Amino acid sequence: MPSEKMLLNGSHVVGEAAVRAGCRYYFGYPITPQNELPEYLSARMQDVGGTFIQGESEVASINMVLGASVAGGRAMTSSSSPGISLKQEGISYMAGMELPAVIVNMMRGGPGLGNIAPSAADYFQATRGGGHGDYRTPVLAPAGSQELAELTFLAFDLADQYRNPVMLLGDGLMGQVMEPVVFPDFIDLENLPKKDWILDGCEGREPRALYSMLLGQQGELYYHNLHLQEKYDQITENEIRWETQGEDNAEMMVVAYGTASRIAESAIEELKAEGFSIGLFRPITLWPFPKPPLRKLAQSIPKVAVFELCMGQMVEDVVLTVGERAEIYFHGLPGGIIPTPAQVADFLRSALKGDGKVGRRIEV
Amino acid sequence: MSAEVAYEKIFERPASLKDAPTHYCPGCGHSIAHRLVAEVLDELSLREKTIGVPPVGCAVLAYNYFNFDMVEAPHGRALAVATGIRRVHPDKFVLTYQGDGDLAAIGTAETIHAANRGERISCIFINNAIYGMTGGQMAPTTLLNQNATTTPGGRNQRLHGNPIDITRMLAVSDGVVFAERCALSSIKGIRRAKKAIKKAFQSQLDDMGFSIVELLSPCPTNWKMSPKDAWAWVNDQMTQTYPLGVIKDTTGYEDKK
Numbered sequence: 164m165p166s167e168k169m170l171l172n173g174s175h176v177v178g179e180a181a182v183r184a185g186c187r188y189y190f191g192y193p194i195t196p197q198n199e200l201p202e203y204l205s206a207r208m209q210d211v212g213g214t215f216i217q218g219e220s221e222v223a224s225i226n227m228v229l230g231a232s233v234a235g236g237r238a239m240t241s242s243s244s245p246g247i248s249l250k251q252e253g254i255s256y257m258a259g260m261e262l263p264a265v266i267v268n269m270m271r272g273g274p275g276l277g278n279i280a281p282s283a284a285d286y287f288q289a290t291r292g293g294g295h296g297d298y299r300t301p302v303l304a305p306a307g308s309q310e311l312a313e314l315t316f317l318a319f320d321l322a323d324q325y326r327n328p329v330m331l332l333g334d335g336l337m338g339q340v341m342e343p344v345v346f347p348d349f350i351d352l353e354n355l356p357k358k359d360w361i362l363d364g365c366e367g368r369e370p371r372a373l374y375s376m377l378l379g380q381q382g383e384l385y386y387h388n389l390h391l392q393e394k395y396d397q398i399t400e401n402e403i404r405w406e407t408q409g410e411d412n413a414e415m416m417v418v419a420y421g422t423a424s425r426i427a428e429s430a431i432e433e434l435k436a437e438g439f440s441i442g443l444f445r446p447i448t449l450w451p452f453p454k455p456p457l458r459k460l461a462q463s464i465p466k467v468a469v470f471e472l473c474m475g476q477m478v479e480d481v482v483l484t485v486g487e488r489a490e491i492y493f494h495g496l497p498g499g500i501i502p503t504p505a506q507v508a509d510f511l512r513s514a515l516k517g518d519g520k521v522g523r524r525i526e527v
Numbered sequence: 528m529s530a531e532v533a534y535e536k537i538f539e540r541p542a543s544l545k546d547a548p549t550h551y552c553p554g555c556g557h558s559i560a561h562r563l564v565a566e567v568l569d570e571l572s573l574r575e576k577t578i579g580v581p582p583v584g585c586a587v588l589a590y591n592y593f594n595f596d597m598v599e600a601p602h603g604r605a606l607a608v609a610t611g612i613r614r615v616h617p618d619k620f621v622l623t624y625q626g627d628g629d630l631a632a633i634g635t636a637e638t639i640h641a642a643n644r645g646e647r648i649s650c651i652f653i654n655n656a657i658y659g660m661t662g663g664q665m666a667p668t669t670l671l672n673q674n675a676t677t678t679p680g681g682r683n684q685r686l687h688g689n690p691i692d693i694t695r696m697l698a699v700s701d702g703v704v705f706a707e708r709c710a711l712s713s714i715k716g717i718r719r720a721k722k723a724i725k726k727a728f729q730s731q732l733d734d735m736g737f738s739i740v741e742l743l744s745p746c747p748t749n750w751k752m753s754p755k756d757a758w759a760w761v762n763d764q765m766t767q768t769y770p771l772g773v774i775k776d777t778t779g780y781e782d783k784k
């Protein structure tokens with residue numbers, strides 16, 4: 164049975180959802196603004212007989228996740244931007260070895276130590292693989308607490324289904340805000356699809372070895388990369404997720420995800436009151452980016468306004484998707500400042516007029 | 528009389544080793560260490576319960592030789608990976624097999640903290656005082672005055688720092704129940720090493736804590752020596768910086784003669 168309606172902060176929501184989704188192995192290193200998540204799980208894992216280890220670093224933590232994953236457990240780590248940078252080598256190895264895991268990034272301002280305010284400046288890192296080599300990780304971008312819970316479940320399922328790390332991309336604000344949530348029921352751990360590749364000792368079977376180094380002279384690495392690409396193509400084909408609001412008769416679509424989309428929603432309301440008709444296109448999977456539905460909208464709606472909590476990263480995917488089908492406007496604010504709906508409304512007015520006063524027109 | 532009656536088989540490949548030629552250089556200590564690990568796993572009937580984590584280093588392909596479950600770890604992270612495995616499988620046997628660069632340079636933090644948590648993991652530490660796989664650069668364990676490709680004129684304390692005795696450092700932690708240093712450069716030393724490995728493995732089976740066996744191991748190729756000279760160099764030079772013997776033993780096991 165789903166839970167009662169509960170009021171929790173976003174970090175606790177992810178923690179509770181992870182446990183209900185069958186995660187029994189959490190490894191992480193403290194960093195603001197996501198400390199409430201490991202704190203929550205340090206206690207919750209004891210309730211459910213799981214493992215919580217505060218690793219000695221993000222590097223160690225992601226490699227503990229690698230170990231727990233190869234051993235067959237549903238494993239997770241979480242961090243915020245600087246810590247996610249440190250995890251990239253491990254994520255690359257897991258992608259190479261095709262190991263499932265969930266990685267939560269509650270983004271903060273960068274570069275460097277930056278600040279602890281919400282930001283969306285890790286979009287490139289998240290959607291382009293992040294570490295070395297030719298790989299991708301599905302990236303899920305919730306926009307509120309209920310979705311945080313649901314996408315946490317989805318993240319574990321996608322990770323297992325495709326044998327690939329999956330990233331949940333939130334930000335510091337989302338981790339702190341309290342919103343009502345109804346949690347899906349606990350999954351039945353015993354009835355998850357059996358993994359026939361895990362390491363649990365070779366009793367009654369041939370030994371298994373998992374590795375990403377493929378030195379063979381017969382093109383082993385080449386063929387492995389082709390195999391991975393096939394998988395990424397499948398994910399692109401089957402797993403795009405998005406949400407639209409008010410697209411009928413819209414004169415402009417706003418494209419925004421996560422916290423930025425929540426601010427944009429309020430701004431759009433403001434403009435509606437002024438008589439404008441503006442829709443919202445909210446990508447939920449950032450990789451794979453929901454290209455087909457956005458391209459379709461851009462065929463009939465003349466303007467697209469992209470708003471991000473960074474200086475312009477997702478906008479590149481919008482450009483790749485929309486091309487010359489519609490005029491593209493962009494407004495971004497660097498990390499460390501939470502823009503008000505009024506600021507975003509100014510951008511939308513400017514984009515409608517095409518006067519370039521707030522934000523800028525992107526030439527394709 | 529048939530051959531089966533006339534001859535008794537008294538020596539064979541351990542079941543924990545695959546029937547595969549290794550890529551190790553002639554005279555390399557890795558081959559000996561592999562065999563010892565495999566023999567002990569067989570003797571303790573552990574092969575089917577074991578999950579091994581080889582390093583990035585010359586032993587990166589150990590899964591081609593060991594006949595049990597294995598997973599590659601990124602360079603230096605074997606003990607973090609092993610920690611994750613161990614927590615999922617409290618009833619299995621987990622070992623790491625690591626070189627000095629892997630364990631005592633890039634992976635120092637993972638090494639110290641896995642040991643200090645008292646993870647039920649046994650670590651086989653191959654100290655050859657050099658980076659074998661990458662072609663002979665300085666290792667954290669390189670001796671003073673020893674030549675490496677990145678210590679022209681020999682390792683200089685002022686320029687390159689001191690050889691690190693990580694096993695002795697680890698022994699300070701209460702998480703570590705057994706630490707011994709042996710040398711794979713004499714028949715006696717190899718026998719001693721096998722005993723140490725057995726003790727280390729037994730302590731994991733008895734749920735005591737972290738165990739480590741450091742094996743001083745010849746790398747004739749990068750030392751630019753014959754295998755024979757390499758053995759002599761271990762015995763005469765390496766053991767001066769890294770004295771052999773039990774460094775810590777809180778297992779309470781009796782030493783069988």
Ligand SMILES: Cc1ncc(C[n+]2csc(CCOP(=O)(O)OP(=O)(O)O)c2C)c(N)n1
Nearest residue numbers: 583584585602626627628629657658659660
């Ligand atoms: C992150 C990273 N840095 C560097 C390397 C290159 N590298 C591979 S093995 C190695 C050192 C190996 O030396 P050691 O651990 O002593 O093992 P040996 O080869 O001597 O057995 C290095 C630096 C790597 N694979 N990954």
Ligand code: SF4
Nearest residue numbers: 551552555585659746
């Ligand atoms: S380079 Fe050294 S450590 Fe590596 S296989 Fe050859 S002898 Fe052994």
